[in-house]
Amino acid sequence: MKFQKNRHNSDWLQKAALEEAQHRSISVGGLASRLGVLQPTERGPEVFGQFVEFGRRRLRLTLEQLAERADTDLEELVQIERGLCGAPSPRTIHNLAQVFQLPTNAVAEVAGLVQSRDKRLDHAAYLFAARSEPTAMLNEQEEHAYQEFVKVIVESSVSE
Amino acid sequence: MNTEAIQIVRKSDRSQVDCQLLSNLKPSDLLMVERQWEPARQLIHQHLLAAGTDRSCWPESLGWDWKRKAPLLAQLAIGGYGIVESNAWQAVCLVDCVSHHSCLPGQLGKPLVYLDFIEIAPWNWNVAEIGQIGIFGACGTILFERVIERSFDEGFRGRVGLHALPQAESFYRDVCGMMPLGKDAAKENLIYFERTK
Numbered sequence: 504m505k506f507q508k509n510r511h512n513s514d515w516l517q518k519a520a521l522e523e524a525q526h527r528s529i530s531v532g533g534l535a536s537r538l539g540v541l542q543p544t545e546r547g548p549e550v551f552g553q554f555v556e557f558g559r560r561r562l563r564l565t566l567e568q569l570a571e572r573a574d575t576d577l578e579e580l581v582q583i584e585r586g587l588c589g590a591p592s593p594r595t596i597h598n599l600a601q602v603f604q605l606p607t608n609a610v611a612e613v614a615g616l617v618q619s620r621d622k623r624l625d626h627a628a629y630l631f632a633a634r635s636e637p638t639a640m641l642n643e644q645e646e647h648a649y650q651e652f653v654k655v656i657v658e659s660s661v662s663e
Numbered sequence: 664m665n666t667e668a669i670q671i672v673r674k675s676d677r678s679q680v681d682c683q684l685l686s687n688l689k690p691s692d693l694l695m696v697e698r699q700w701e702p703a704r705q706l707i708h709q710h711l712l713a714a715g716t717d718r719s720c721w722p723e724s725l726g727w728d729w730k731r732k733a734p735l736l737a738q739l740a741i742g743g744y745g746i747v748e749s750n751a752w753q754a755v756c757l758v759d760c761v762s763h764h765s766c767l768p769g770q771l772g773k774p775l776v777y778l779d780f781i782e783i784a785p786w787n788w789n790v791a792e793i794g795q796i797g798i799f800g801a802c803g804t805i806l807f808e809r810v811i812e813r814s815f816d817e818g819f820r821g822r823v824g825l826h827a828l829p830q831a832e833s834f835y836r837d838v839c840g841m842m843p844l845g846k847d848a849a850k851e852n853l854i855y856f857e858r859t860k
Binding site: 510 | 826
């Protein structure tokens with residue numbers, strides 16, 4: 504077909520519609536490849552959340568302390584750890600990588616922000632998710648937090 | 664956004680329908696477009712599942728999810744075009760005019776317009792497996808023509824490059840007259856196509 508300002512020509516338009524219909528798709532993959540959308544990982548944000556939580560606990564930091572050290576919004580960090588943040592900001596990724604002393608790009612890959620270049624990362628992420636399912640009893644601090652939360656739940660249900 | 668009055672073709676009766684060609688689309692606008700397209704995507708997905716269609720025959724961009732890429736999209740310095748009819752996005756594209764150069768013999772290293780993204784609305788897709796022929800036609804070809812025009816506007820003499828998805832290779836080769844220059848390992852082995860005047 505000729506492509507020089509023909510879009511206002513009725514014959515060209517009809518021909519364009521006919522020819523386009525002969526083909527399955529017109530999609531291109533440049534941007535999708537660059538941003539890791541082409542072959543999306545089925546790994547959800549939960550794995551990244553667990554990864555951040557474990558990284559934080561290894562450093563014996565509270566969420567508030569990690570937020571401060573990583574100069575990150577506490578609300579975003581809570582969402583990340585809960586697996587509710589589908590798209591952490593690149594700045595957050597960078598700052599968390601600094602705190603955990605890991606390469607920024609690797610952390611971005613775990614977060615699903617960029618396509619994994621190494622397929623082993625996907626497998627390792629699933630293994631990590633599977634192996635980090637907690638089986639231990641709650642420690643004293645967790646038990647206290649749990650009881651406090653249950654207390655509020657019970658009180659709020661009574662007051663309804 | 665700048666608008667230009669154009670027409671697209673209703674496939675059912677070949678009638679031509681008034682619509683707008685919008686310029687200056689931003690990458691982040693893709694999220695707004697995708698929100699509008701998402702229900703239609705899901706419907707097609709459900710129909711394909713119900714029909715037992717082999718996954719290899721599914722539209723290749725069916726499962727793309729741009730929502731998680733919002734922060735990255737917001738940082739991209741690229742722009743594009745879209746076709747709107749009755750407040751519905753019928754097709755959109757994004758182009759990069761600074762980062763790519765020709766690989767064609769005789770044009771090597773010359774600047775070109777790289778078609779980074781182009782997609783037509785799911786209700787316009789041709790999905791024979793579920794009996795869908797699509798509502799409007801010519802949307803993709805019109806956008807492609809606008810991209811070539813942009814190349815001339817930029818002084819690139821009509822040079823355009825892109826990485827086609829496998830299901831779209833025949834469109835760019837046969838309809839757009841582009842030259843396939845081989846698989847690109849840097850783009851997950853998609854075939855790189857290029858055209859010049």
